Amino acid sequence: MTDETTDEPARDRILAAAEELFAERGFEATPISRIADRAGVPKGLVHYYFTRKPDLLEALVHRLPDERVPLDEVVVAGDVVESLRRLVAVLDATLDSSAVLSHLLWREADTHPAVLAALQARFERFVTVIGEVMSAALPRCRADVDSAARLLASALSYRHSVARHEGDDPAIDRELRFLATGLELSFESS
Helix, strand or coil: CECCCCCCEHHHHHHHHHHHHHHHHCCCCCCHHHHHHHHCCCHHHHHHHCCCHHHHHHHHHCCCCCCCCCHHHHCCCCCHHHHHHHHHHHHHHHHHCCHHHHHHHHHHHCCCHHHHHHHHHHHHHHHHHHHHHHHHHCCCCCCCHHHHHHHHHHHHHHHHHCHHHHCCCCHHHHHHHHHHHHHHHHHHHC
């Protein structure tokens, strides 16, 4: 179903309007009627696609960019630091492209368990891809790759939720070298 004034489907326009308004005014302060007005659709159509207002938040989680990373584009065999630098560049671009939406969803996660669960699942996917890159860069490494991946995923999450307000973060390169050194030392001792 599309509106005559645009080729964008009504459901997508509703989600775009909800994202903008939730970011501007907050979830609780945004009535469905305002979302419908911004999307250029009747209020009933919003309820057709989203039975409850929290359903809009859950649908917005699915608008976050896909965090899958082709390993062959980032992994440099034997060089964990360079592999992680390349991965961080890809993840930075992914996270930067959804900074407002991510912030909005994290803000609402405290009161909407489904949003929190979806964001936690996304974090776990980041941990997985980081671990895959570490393991591919040092395939016989005996280190606790999962813990190292969780540390880096946490650092990246912090960076994009808080440190992004401070401009470039040169500390991330020190953190990458620290993690890589630990993995490489473990690799050498095995």
